[in-house]
Amino acid sequence: MPIPDSFLQRLQGVVGPKRFSTGISNLTLHSKDESFHAPHLPDAVAWPKSTGEVSQLVRICNEGKIPVTPWGAGTSLEGNPIPVKGGLVIDLQQMNKILEIREDDLQVDVQAGVVFKDLNKKLKQYGLFFPPDPGASATIGGMVANNASGIRAIKYGATKDLIQQLTVVLADGEIIRPGTLSFKTSSGLDLCRLFAGSEGILGIITEITLRLTGIPPEFLSAVVSFATAKEASSTISQIIRSGLSPAALEFIGKDAVRLINKYTEEFNFPEAPLVFVEFHGTNREGMAADLELVREICEENGASRFEAGIGRQARAKLWDARYNLHDFILREYPGLEPMAIDTAVPISKLPKIVAFAEELCKERGIIGYIFGHAGSGNIHMPMMGNPNDKATWAVLEEINHKLVAFAISLGGTATGEHGVGIGKMQYMELEHGNSLKVMKKIKKLLDPRGILNPGKMF
Ligand SMILES: Cc1cc2nc3c(=O)[nH]c(=O)nc-3n(C[C@H](O)[C@H](O)[C@H](O)COP(=O)(O)OP(=O)(O)OC[C@H]3O[C@@H](n4cnc5c(N)ncnc54)[C@H](O)[C@@H]3O)c2cc1C
Known part of the structure; x- marks a missing residue:
């Protein structure tokens, strides 16, 4: 049901006409995220600037x-974030102030709309990130709401591990401030x-106090090629089990390596599965010894090429290429949409899930670009297709379904x-069993x- 006019007026009254819109271009911009899921228009968008404004909007x-x-x-x-039931979208992007940096405590207070890249630019001058x-x-x-993580979670943790305190507006407009500024609490x-x-x-969530880390003065990276994905993935779990503490351990499958070669000028890797390894620290000699151990493990597992001694610039380009993989895949298939699979398994099960994914794609004649933060057992496999081509899309859905179900069966x-969004709702019961009932009760309590x-x- 559309928002009644009387409520539209009251909502607009909270933020004023310049920060409130029912115009089709703004509604369209807030109807779709970066996924293939069908867009849905909200009825209105508001851009609050303070916790108080958010509270008033939610109360109404x-x-x-x-x-x-x-x-x-x-x-x-x-x-x-697709507003599948319409209503009001509260866009937090104008709540983008870095409120206070407490370098001695390694903490920062930010409003929710601060972009993490902007935060890290600012923190650099304090030697923090x-x-x-x-x-x-x-x-x-x-990032807090999705518990985002990425390539460095293996060493530094996911977003949830770095939250000290939050300011949250509840469904009835009440404002709470859970957490503490102390490092420890029980x-x-x-x-x-x-x-x-x-x-x-x-x-x-309107404000967040985050725990920060000092920028490591030294890093050492290596790129390792393997003949097969099985060798590469077995090596990753062995590196982790050997007690080493890499800051990143990424797996890139053969087809994804081909796209890096095609869309970058700098790289021409052998068209074979790759592993990127990186150590962060203060002591170059210590990290060099760790990297040497990695080399031994890789060679025992049949690595065909081990390239260490990568300079600062090459390393930056390497990570750019890794980050740009999503774009390279989109460029390779203009007009098609990605179905991006994201599962994670216990580290010892990594070779199994990678082999299963490869087998599924081979069996169904589909290219799945396998890559991911393999050091934390996290694998992605975007596959491209046209959601209107029902037959092909059904095959992608079947692969997605089988891979997710297999990951859960492995304890993942x-x-x-x-x-979860829309795409993973169907797996909540399979993954959580009767814990799901508790989650639903919490939802009912907080948002009756x-x-x-x-x-x-749910
Ligand atoms: C190319 C590409 C690569 C990616 N790689 C990674 C990756 O490596 N690791 C990773 O973790 N993610 C990755 N993502 C996913 C995405 O970037 C993250 O999930 C990110 O945290 C989403 O942040 P956002 O600000 O865009 O939130 P949105 O997409 O706008 O919203 C995310 C969810 O949180 C809710 N929400 C937003 N703000 C708030 C708030 N203030 N309070 C309460 N709820 C809120 C929304 O309703 C929605 O449900 C990738 C995305 C792309 C496009």
């Missing part, structure tokens, strides 16, 4: 039972971790870092009228 929506969907930068890959990196230009609020239930990964269904998860990002997660 709760009174009118109007759906409210928070919006960060819309870079989700599972339809997470916020390690989670989803590649896309995501907001900190969106006081009460951990509400910060409840809101992390809650995808806007429990409350709207339907989503390593992209969240069901206004917050309705139609998602």
Whole structure:
């Protein structure tokens, strides 16, 4: 049901006409994320600038039972911010202030709409950084809400591990501030971790205090080629089990390597599975010894090429190429949409899931670009297709379904870092069993009228 005019006027009254829109171009911009999921228009978009404004907007929506969907930068890959029931989108992008940097405590207070790349630019002058990196230009609020992680989670943790304190607007407009500025606490239930990964269904996060890390003065990287994906993935789990502590351990399958060669000028890797390894630290000699151990493990597993001694510039280009893989895949198939698979398994099961994914693609004659943050057992496999070509799309869905179900059967998860959104709702029961009932009770308790990002997660 569209928002009644009287409520539209009251909502506009909170932020003023310049920060409120019912115009079709703004509605369209807030109807779709970066996924293949069908767009859905909201009825209105508001751009609040303060927690108080968010609270007033949500209070009015709760009174009118109007759906409210928070919006960060819309870079989700599972339809997470698509306002499937219409209503109001609250776009947090104008809440983009870095409020306070406390370098001695390694902490920063930010508004939810700060883009993490902008935050890291600012923090650089203090020798600090916020390690989670989803590649896309995501907001900190969106990263908390999706519990984003990325390439460095293996060493520094995911977003949820780095939250000290949150300011959250609940469904009735009440403002709470869970968490503490202390590094340690055993006081009460951990509400910060409840809101992390809650995808806007429990409350709207307006401010966040993050724990930061010092920028490591030294790094050492290597690129290793293997004849088969099985060798590469077995090597990754062995490196982790050997007690080494890499800052990144990425797997890139053969087809994805071909695209890096095609779309970059700098690289011409053998067309074979690759592993990127990186160490961060203060002591170059110590890291060189670690890398030597990695070399031994790789060679024992049949590595065909081990390239270490990569300079600062080449390393930056290497990571750019890795981040740009998503774009390279889109460029390779103009007009088609990606179905981006994201699963994670216990590290010892990595070779099994990679072999299963390869086998599925071969069997069904589909190219699946396997790559991922393999050091944390997290594998992605975008496949391209046209959602209107029902027969091919059904094959992609079948592959997605089989791979996710297999990951869960191995003790893994339907989503390593992209969240549930629309795409992974169907696996919640399979993955969580009767814990799902508890999640639903929490949702009911915090949002009894069901206004917050309705139609998602459950
Ligand atoms: C090319 C590409 C690569 C990616 N790689 C990675 C990766 O490596 N690792 C990774 O983790 N992710 C990755 N992502 C996914 C995405 O970037 C992350 O999930 C990111 O955290 C989304 O942030 P956002 O600001 O765009 O949030 P949005 O997409 O706008 O929203 C995310 C969800 O959170 C809710 N939400 C947004 N803001 C708030 C708030 N303030 N309070 C409450 N709820 C809110 C929304 O309703 C939605 O459900 C990638 C995306 C792309 C396009």
